[in-house]
Amino acid sequence: MRIAFTAPMKPLDHPVPSGDRTMGRLIVKALKSAGHEVEVASTFRSWRKDGSDELQSKVKAEALKEVSRIANDWKRDRKKPDLFLTYHLYHKAPDWIGPALADRFDLPYAIIEASRAPKRKTGNWAFGFAAADMALQRADAVAAIHNADAECLHEVVPPDRLDVLLPFLDEAPYRQAVTGSKPPASAPLKLLAVGMMREGDKFRSYEVLAAALDRLMNLSWHLTLIGDGPVRSKVVDLFPADRITVLGALGAEDLPAQYAQHDLVVWPAIREAFGLVLMEAQAAGTGVVAGNTFGVPDIVRQGETGLLSQEGDVEAFAANLENVIRNPGIADRLGIAASAYISANHSLEAGAARLDLFARKAVDNHRRPQKDQGK
Structure with missing residues (x-):
């Protein structure tokens, strides 16, 4: 399938190396090895070191401009993807792009490496926390990368849409x-x-x-x-x-x-x-x-x-x-x-197999009638 990809925490072309950037690149590589066509839809970075309603409102406005740009490209080329996939979402790095495009084009939407800290529901990060929660609630499939994160996601993600997708590498x-x-x-x-x-x-x-x-x-x-x-x-x-x-x-x-x-x-x-x-x-x-x-x-x-x-x-x-x-x-x-x-x-092959199942699950969940979801 054709997959549109974004990483609001740290884009794949970010100049500073890190485990996060490496994992994002590995996800794209694994999906391609599983036979999927992956396109980086946006390199927009929503992550900010400091939080406030005013600051994150400005970031949201910038993100929505990116939504308009991508939507125009897709309409012009008549080539929308089969799935929108976001890597690493939390209160400091919300995703406004994926949910907006998924709604506009009726696409399955999935998130890999989601985490949630309920203590950020109020305070300087409340705006970003609420935005991340909205994305989680819109997602057709959500994957934590370890069991501790999964526990914190149960409040907003139904069990049938939540998985633990263990990390992997090219060995x-x-x-x-x-x-x-x-x-x-x-x-x-x-x-x-x-x-x-x-x-x-x-x-x-x-x-x-x-x-x-x-x-x-x-x-x-x-x-x-x-x-x-x-x-x-x-x-x-x-x-x-x-x-x-x-x-x-x-x-x-x-x-x-x-x-x-x-x-x-x-x-x-x-x-x-x-x-x-x-x-x-x-x-x-x-x-x-x-x-x-x-x-x-x-x-x-x-x-x-x-x-x-x-x-x-x-x-x-x-x-x-x-x-x-x-x-x-x-x-x-x-x-x-x-x-x-x-x-x-934790090999690349094992990761590719898990990612393939996860992507197909997102598509299947999106096709299910709304009344059947969450059961």
């Missing part, structure tokens, strides 16, 4: 990075952390990691840091200089080899939706020690492909690290299981 580059058999883990254990270096949750993850490793200075380990950002110097200063290697930001093409060369990826995952890095590491045959946050347990099997601890719990995170550093064979076991797990559950 080929990560498999290719593992040349021959990976050498057994040994002291000093080679640890790797990959993440943007900015204030907020990312910096807090680095703080938790540093505090955990500080408790393990008597053990043999070395940490590689990959990432860059406005607080890079603050991040680097958290760790002992003789125990770290700082590589800065690397291109996506260079990351698979880094995962494959390390024994363990370590990331506390403060407020992470699921942690694309954790999925990439496992695809390269590297186990993880991470925080048990939101969708992390949906992509990491506790005790099998990784060791998880409660979000922000320094002592528990350190205990998991200590267990692996003292017993390097655990890292080998986690890595072998991780590679098989990603291949079976």
Whole structure:
């Protein structure tokens, strides 16, 4: 089918790399691999750092101008899509474009990676929250990317229109990075952390990691840091200089080899939706020690492909690290299981199959009589 796509949180051509941009591109790639024709209908970005009725009213007005432009193009070319698909919607990034076009052209409308924070119903984000809720109520199919988000959507999305669509990746580059058999883990254990270096949750993850490793200075380990950002110097200063290697930001093409060369990826995952890095590491045959946050347990099997601890719990995170550093064979076991797990559950092929079913469900729901929906 012909699918019109937009990503109001971060368009696919945004210059700043992120897990969100990567996931959006993967969704388009997977849909195409499943035989669908996908066109980016708009690169309009509704996301704003700050919220207010006045600010978001202006964003809505800009979005509606984009609706008129797209509608005129479709009428001129006599080529409307079979489905309008929006990726990543919430109160900071509402979607006014998809619902408006879906109503105007009587199209099925679907949302992937929807989340909802009821506490934003009032206050500075009330306008965006209401707009996101309207889109959710209009949608013929809605997918959360982990079970925690799905729980918050039940209030506005009927069960027959709500799914959990687990994330996926193109595992080929990560498999290719593992040349021959990976050498057994040994002291000093080679640890790797990959993440943007900015204030907020990312910096807090680095703080938790540093505090955990500080408790393990008597053990043999070395940490590689990959990432860059406005607080890079603050991040680097958290760790002992003789125990770290700082590589800065690397291109996506260079990351698979880094995962494959390390024994363990370590990331506390403060407020992470699921942690694309954790999925990439496992695809390269590297186990993880991470925080048990939101969708992390949906992509990491506790005790099998990784060791998880409660979000922000320094002592528990350190205990998991200590267990692996003292017993390097655990890292080998986690890595072998991780590679098989990603291949079976989170590959591009698995994602394409799930997306294909989801798109067809949206179309089927749209065709159903209104009186039958929600039952």
